[in-house]
Amino acid sequence: MADHYYNSPDLKRFSEIGKEAPELADAFFAWYGKVFEEGALTAREKALIALAVSHAVQCPYCIEAWTDGCLEKGSDAEEMTEAIHVAAAIRGGASLVHGVQMRNHLEKLGM
Amino acid sequence: MGKVLPTLQKRRASLASGRAQQQVLSRVPLERSFRESLFASGLHPLRATGIGTLQVNVGKKCNQTCHHCHVDAGPDRTEMMPDEVVDAFLDVLGRTDIPVLDITGGAPEIHKRFDEMVIRAREMGRKVIDRCNLTITLLPNYSYLPEFLAEHQVEVVASLPYFKEGQTDAQRGDGVFQQSIEALRRLNAQGYGQPGSGLTLNLVTNPVGAFLPANQEAMEIRWRRELRLRFGIEFNHLFTITNLPISRFLEYLQESGNLEAYMTRLVNAYNPAAAAHVMCRDTLSVGWDGTLYDCDFNQMLELPLEGSAPRTIMDFDQALLEEREIAIGPHCYGCTAGAGSSCGGAVT
16 A cells, blocks of 8 residues: 555644534534643643653554644653653553453463 | 854855845745735734844854854854944944843854943943853853853843753753853852842743744743752743744754744744734844844844835934834744744743
């Protein structure tokens, strides 16, 4: 397949999601904007969380957007790298902790 | 300090010419021109509102060669404001009530008459700003500066892109961060940035790359905490300044393949409120040779004043200059993006 499934310029077309369901899209974008405002967490902290989650859900659009977002909120590469290690640790840990399920089943079947 | 990079001029790069830079910028496709954005905001033609600051660029010589420098300043530059131009701008200050003299460069302290400019402007009761690269104050011939600047109550606006070494040295050269911290300590020791001293030390940060600066207020809180904890440094305010696509930053944008995306970023972040408060409306910029410009950026692009405004400081006419139309171009989007950008940081 010549084309990539994810193309960077497509992110600009995100608002097209509102064509068939404008009210839902409007509600989503309003809520999305509100989420990232300064609150109990700073906008910079929220951007770092967003960058980490972007990696956890492996969304190329989000990774690009939140790399920009983190830089423009004043974070540096060191902080951003630590943030994605947090995501990776949770993903890795989530796999590994299921080893308990394995052990439960093993113990049930074993002698 | 580490290795010193040659300037565009030394390398005979085409971008050493302001006109060549204008041509490069004019070829970048934009969704709308700056003129169209001003029209849409009801701000065209953009006019000066007065002259609150006389900003004099006294020369392009500098002991540093920062990667983002819009002046293409460096040790190999020889342009230096001649006596007749220094005399002319001091004369203008003397016969007007322009309240602020903003001295920039290059490293302006290298100018042989820097001390005299400061002393005379202060004697006239004007606020004087020294745009200082910090490291100059560690050189033997300039180590008197912290004490001198304090004695004459000069406001110091000092460049420090980040509170960590890697990012700072990446932008300003190897070893600059550690030297800058030492210079800040010496300024602090004179009272700069200390409560109640009356000595103002403001820091300037430009993004280390092709992105917009962070929120100035939030960054100032963070910088204050970090500089205090890590180095015991105190300062008054942090100014966030957008990198304009001029000179060496323009070269970086071109070579890194970021030029079009960066310009798009600036255009998309156009803020009419910032456009209404751009610093050129209240500033007059004087080049090393006495030529007048709307700002230091137009100066480096060799973009002269519009219309019938006088062209040099020797022909200064306050009435004409105070209502002049500002010369604009695509680079102006750099001052109107987001919270806006000026020599005093964000404008909204």
